[in-house]
Amino acid sequence: MQHCTPEQLALAALRETLPANEDAHLASCGSCRAEVTALRRAPELLAVPHLAAPVDDVPPPPQVWQAIAAATGVTATPADHSPVRAAPATPAADPGGTVVPFRSRRRPVLLTAAAVVAGAVVGAGAVTAVQSTGEDGDSVTSVALDLLPEASGTADVVVRGDGSRVLQVDLDAPALEDAYYEVWVIDRSVQGMLPLGVVTPGTQTVELPDGLDLSEYPLVDVSVEPLDGDPTHSGVSVARGDLDA
Amino acid sequence: MSGALALREPIMGSVQAVGHVPGTRSVVDPDDAEIGRRFAAGEEQALAWAYEQWAGQVHGMAVRAFGPGPDAEDVTQQVFVAAWTGRARYRPDDSPLPAWLVGICRHKIADAWAKRDKQRREAEAAMTEAQARPGGPVTAGVDAAATDRVLLLDELDHLGQPQRGIIELAFFEDLTHAQIAERTGLPLGTIKSHIRRTLERLRTRLEVDGAALHA
Numbered sequence: 238m239q240h241c242t243p244e245q246l247a248l249a250a251l252r253e254t255l256p257a258n259e260d261a262h263l264a265s266c267g268s269c270r271a272e273v274t275a276l277r278r279a280p281e282l283l284a285v286p287h288l289a290a291p292v293d294d295v296p297p298p299p300q301v302w303q304a305i306a307a308a309t310g311v312t313a314t315p316a317d318h319s320p321v322r323a324a325p326a327t328p329a330a331d332p333g334g335t336v337v338p339f340r341s342r343r344r345p346v347l348l349t350a351a352a353v354v355a356g357a358v359v360g361a362g363a364v365t366a367v368q369s370t371g372e373d374g375d376s377v378t379s380v381a382l383d384l385l386p387e388a389s390g391t392a393d394v395v396v397r398g399d400g401s402r403v404l405q406v407d408l409d410a411p412a413l414e415d416a417y418y419e420v421w422v423i424d425r426s427v428q429g430m431l432p433l434g435v436v437t438p439g440t441q442t443v444e445l446p447d448g449l450d451l452s453e454y455p456l457v458d459v460s461v462e463p464l465d466g467d468p469t470h471s472g473v474s475v476a477r478g479d480l481d482a
Numbered sequence: 483m484s485g486a487l488a489l490r491e492p493i494m495g496s497v498q499a500v501g502h503v504p505g506t507r508s509v510v511d512p513d514d515a516e517i518g519r520r521f522a523a524g525e526e527q528a529l530a531w532a533y534e535q536w537a538g539q540v541h542g543m544a545v546r547a548f549g550p551g552p553d554a555e556d557v558t559q560q561v562f563v564a565a566w567t568g569r570a571r572y573r574p575d576d577s578p579l580p581a582w583l584v585g586i587c588r589h590k591i592a593d594a595w596a597k598r599d600k601q602r603r604e605a606e607a608a609m610t611e612a613q614a615r616p617g618g619p620v621t622a623g624v625d626a627a628a629t630d631r632v633l634l635l636d637e638l639d640h641l642g643q644p645q646r647g648i649i650e651l652a653f654f655e656d657l658t659h660a661q662i663a664e665r666t667g668l669p670l671g672t673i674k675s676h677i678r679r680t681l682e683r684l685r686t687r688l689e690v691d692g693a694a695l696h697a
Contacts, residue, residue: 244677247682248659248677250681251659251677253659275685278688279684279685279688281652282630282631282634282651283631283635283650284653284654286546287543287591288653289655289656290584291542291543292546293542293546294539294541295541296544297540297541297555297558298538300555301559302533302537305533305559305563305566308559309529309563309567311526311529311568312526313526313529313530313536314529315531315533316534437697440585445660
């Protein structure tokens with residue numbers, strides 16, 4: 238069989254979708270897959286949320302300009318930082334809209350932007366979903382969870398013999414103190430989200446409610462939730478995958 | 483060369499400007515390109531203008547990486563100081579000033595991660611097994627790959643246009659090659675071959691220098 242072109246392998250390394258015939262070849266060809274794996278290391282290291290294009294402006298406090306002026310000897314001043322009004326510190330702006338690991342809780346409304354940030358980086362690209370058949374004949378949709386370097390895993394939708402479904406979550410992430418991991422399914426607009434339960438590093442299953450349409454909530458998300466009695470999403474996600482990808 | 487020209491404007495368009503409070507802007511109101519040219523020429527006022535315009539973006543990235551506080555402020559400060567002292571390397575015709583500042587910011591974030599990773603490993607080495615706390619707090623990017631990130635960002639600096647703009651759109655804006663072609667106006671085939679060559683170049687850099695570092 239003819240090998241994939243180098244261009245196609247590079248696109249596969251960026252987790253772009255290949256034409257069906259190339260994709261089929263890639264699935265069966267060890268040397269093409271090895272090439273993709275080798276090319277993938279750079280995008281995996283750099284295409285992370287924290288290095289993505291800037292999304293939210295946060296005005297730095299006045300002392301930042303003062304330090305720059307001191308280090309460079311520049312006497313010109315930015316209009317917003319004239320020395321006369323340097324004293325009253327600008328209230329620290331809410332960083333908002335960002336996925337920052339293990340930080341304090343944000344307002345839930347900000348999760349929208351947060352997820353869009355992550356989606357833009359991880360997006361349809363950085364996850365793989367396969368349709369396959371489970372060992373005992375159950376149908377399985379599997380998705381790799383991947384968002385931050387220190388957490389990863391997979392989520393498998395397993396359909397039992399009686400038609401009920403569970404999400405099998407295999408989470409590889411550090412143990413937490415005074416916080417726990419929760420798994421969610423989230424819709425594409427990142428407005429609707431359903432908490433499915435507490436998960437821990439390792440393998441476990443959580444029930445999927447009957448009637449839940451996973452095509453409406455295709456994003457599987459693992460968040461860090463502080464033990465603060467607030468049932469909403471903390472806005473701090475460590476792993477995410479797209480069931481439709 | 484038309485390729486580089488075609489790429490420049492869309493990249494600029496992708497970088498958001500800082501919103502201004504009306505009336506706080508300087509009397510002289512140069513456009514972004516003018517700020518870039520004057521910055522490169524070493525006009526001190528241009529550093530103040532650049533800060534006015536883009537400190538929010540840079541600090542937003544730093545805060546995203548480190549949370550609000552001294553660490554993020556250090557990064558923002560380092561970005562502007564490094565940009566000013568390294569202004570001789572800035573080519574206004576190659577990229578807009580905000581894109582260049584964002585690139586420096588990525589370096590500073592990756593440097594800070596690498597430094598923390600080194601400290602973490604030294605601290606771990608100094609600790610006895612009993613004192614080590616596996617599963618303690620972690621910070622994104624502080625891992626064994628931190629030095630490889632620094633290497634890769636350095637390699638990106640050595641790319642010319644339009645290669646650099648193309649791979650940045652793929653890495654940092656998560657665009658597909660078709661979307662990059664649309665955004666830049668360059669042919670699909672050109673985008674694909676640049677992506678391939680750049681990924682191969684990055685792999686080589688990792689294999690050569692990354693291996694040496696880890697040895």
